[in-house]
Structures are given as C-alpha cells and as structure tokens.
Amino acid sequence: MKLLSVSNEEELSRIAAEILFAKIKSAKKLVLGLATGKTPLGMYRYLSKYSKESNQTFRHIHTVNLDEYVGSITYHEYMEENLFQHIDIPKDQTHIPDGEAENLTEECRRYEQLIKEIGGIDLQVLGIGENGHIGFNEPGTSFDARTHVVELTESTLKANAKYFVDSEQPKQAITMGIGTILESREILLLAIGERKANAVKELFKGSLNKDIPATALINHPHVTVLADKGARKLLDKES
Ligand code: PGA
Numbered sequence: 001m002k003l004l005s006v007s008n009e010e011e012l013s014r015i016a017a018e019i020l021f022a023k024i025k026s027a028k029k030l031v032l033g034l035a036t037g038k039t040p041l042g043m044y045r046y047l048s049k050y051s052k053e054s055n056q057t058f059r060h061i062h063t064v065n066l067d068e069y070v071g072s073i074t075y076h077e078y079m080e081e082n083l084f085q086h087i088d089i090p091k092d093q094t095h096i097p098d099g100e101a102e103n104l105t106e107e108c109r110r111y112e113q114l115i116k117e118i119g120g121i122d123l124q125v126l127g128i129g130e131n132g133h134i135g136f137n138e139p140g141t142s143f144d145a146r147t148h149v150v151e152l153t154e155s156t157l158k159a160n161a162k163y164f165v166d167s168e169q170p171k172q173a174i175t176m177g178i179g180t181i182l183e184s185r186e187i188l189l190l191a192i193g194e195r196k197a198n199a200v201k202e203l204f205k206g207s208l209n210k211d212i213p214a215t216a217l218i219n220h221p222h223v224t225v226l227a228d229k230g231a232r233k234l235l236d237k238e239s
Contacts, residue, residue: 013042033124048086058089066135068099070172097174124184132212136175145177191231201234
C-alpha cells in the first residue's frame with residue numbers, strides 16, 4: 001500500500017483528478033469505479049474542468065459506482081450533477097446500483113454480472129468512512145462479500161444525514177462487496193480531514209481487521225492512499 005501525502009483537500013482533489021485524467025487520456029477503454037460522498041467532490045470538479053479545457057473525450061470510459069441507497073436515486077443525482085453532465089460519457093456506459101429495483105437480490109446479481117461483462121474495474125476510487133467502511137461495507141462485513149444489501153450503521157447514517165434534509169433517510173443500501181472491490185486492478189483511496197484519522201491509522205497498522213473494513217485492502221497489490229494532513233494526523237510515521 002502506497003501513501004501519497006498531500007497538504008489539504010484542494011491539493012488532494014487536484015492530484016486525484018490528475019491520476020484519473022492521465023489514465024483517461026492514455027487508455028483505449030477504461031472502467032472506472034467511482035465513489036460518492038463529500039470526499040471526491042473536488043476531484044470531480046477538477047475532472048470536469050480538465051475535460052472542458054482540453055476537449056478530452058470520455059466516450060471510451062465506463063463507470064461503475066460503489067453504492068446507492070435502497071428506494072432512492074440520491075447517488076444517481078449526485079453523479080449526474082457533479083460529473084456526468086460535465087463530460088461526454090455515453091449515459092449507457094455509466095452504472096450505479098438501482099436502489100429502486102423491485103427485486104434487490106436480483107439487482108445485486110445483475111450488478112456483479114455487469115461488472116464482469118464490461119471487463120472488470122481498472123481503477124476503483126474509494127473514500128473511507130469514519131468507522132473504516134469502504135463503499136457501504138460496514139464493520140463486520142466478510143472480506144469476500146459480493147454486491148449485497150446492507151443495513152447502515154448509526155455512524156454512517158449520522159455522517160450522511162445531510163443528504164436527506166427534505167426526505168426520510170433510507171436505512172439500507174446496495175453496495176459492491178469487499179470481494180468485488182478487491183478484484184479491481186488498481187485502487188485509489190482518498191482520505192480528507194481529522195475525522196478520518198483513526199480509520200487511516202487502523203489501515204496502516206498492517207493487519208486485517210474485520211471491524212475496519214478498509215484493512216481488507218492491505219493485501220491488494222496496487223493500492224494508493226491519498227491522504228491530507230488531517231487524515232494522517234494519527235500515523236506514527238509517514239512511509
Ligand atoms: P465522505 O464519505 O466522503 O462523505 O466523508 C466517505 C465514505 O463514507 O466512504
């Protein structure tokens with residue numbers, strides 16, 4: 001696991017976008033795994049800017065998002081607003097779990113199959129929860145879980161309550177499993193701010209811990225953690 005240290009959110013957003021944009025420019029076809037939440041917002045802003053300034057096409061890009069709330073299109077709207085409407089990616093090449101599917105078990109199966117059919121994920125972007133979750137894989141989730149429906153923990157519900165000021169917050173979500181995420185060829189985990197410092201510290205302890213789902217990443221051969229000063233606050237040394 002490689003640690004890339006940056007000073008703040010702005011620098012992190014720019015560097016994350018540069019990493020993605022370099023791949024978008026050089027690849028003939030690229031499957032990007034994308035995340036939502038506050039963390040990647042700046043990265044999407046930079047990506048949209050780079051796209052506009054350079055006329056770089058995104059027509060060869062496929063995206064698969066990590067998760068969506070059950071009975072909701074919250075993250076569909078988020079992606080449209082923060083990225084998709086700013087780039088020329090074909091709509092049918094953007095994928096997000098359907099939280100409104102009638103049969104959620106079938107939807108989870110469909111999503112797994114879809115990821116296989118488009119060739120697997122080349123680069124998966126992840127945030128990290130205060131409780132160490134990745135996607136919506138909450139503490140205790142099996143490290144080989146596939147896409148599944150989860151009951152969200154209090155910690156996650158509280159952290160994300162801001163998205164539901166006008167509507168009831170769903171208590172369940174569909175998420176790619178940790179096993180699904182680990183099959184990505186490359187992973188870029190973004191961590192911003194002191195709220196994430198404890199989860200980042202646990203991640204760099206170097207031992208697998210089911211209570212900190214992100215520790216599943218330590219055996220993946222190609223993981224970069226991009227962390228700002230706040231998120232690195234509890235690391236003993238920066239290596
Ligand atoms: P955040 O969420 O970016 O809104 O902090 C990250 C996560 O829960 O994975």
